[in-house]
Amino acid sequence: MKSIIFYTTKSGKCPVKAHLDTLSDNQVTKIAWVLKLIRELDQVPAKYLKKLTNTDDIWEIRVDVGKDTFRLLGFFQGRELIILTNSFQKKSQKTPLNEIKLAEKRKKDYLRGR
Secondary structure, eight states: OOEEEEOOOTTSOOHHHHHHTTSOHHHHHHHHHHHHHHHHOSSOOTTTEEEOTTSSSOEEEEEEETTEEEEEEEEEETTTEEEEEEEEEEOSSSOOHHHHHHHHHHHHHHHHTO
């Protein structure tokens, strides 16, 4: 079973948790369900987890709740640990480049030990 943790900044802030705290109970419940699926399944459907091309090995967790679309970005450390760096409500077809760059920066910070 995989483990999922949320990236924490040097100052102790957790951007993913802060974003989740702004969402409705229904939205958080669906996101939690998808995260549980990713933790437990060996083969996760691409509908929920997809590697982003042309990135520094950044993965995207995809969650649709009604008409709302949410994305959580992160990376694998080894095969069993996923570090989620940022999350956002998606409003366009493409994943915003600034969100990808933020995930890549936080990955470097994490791996460097900050």
